[in-house]
Amino acid sequence: MYVPQRPLLSRVWQSKEVLTDEVHHELLVNRCILEYRYIDDEGEISCWRDVHPLLRGVKEFQSALD
Secondary structure, eight states: OOTTHHHHHHHHHHHOOOOSSHHHHHHHHTTSEEEEEEEOTTSOEEEEEEEOHHHHTSHHHHHHHO
16 A cells, blocks of 8 residues: 555545545545445445454554554
């Protein structure tokens, strides 16, 4: 993973939010960020987003969290 993506991934991990830009879209398409849509208790469509669990153990990702 190249340097500009590490801070983005750490922000997604902390906030669980994804921006609507090309880089975040690429991370979603490449499955670095996972997104699940579900129907909440009020019947609304909601999204859950997080960094792929396999990336959490990568040294570069851990250093971006520091």
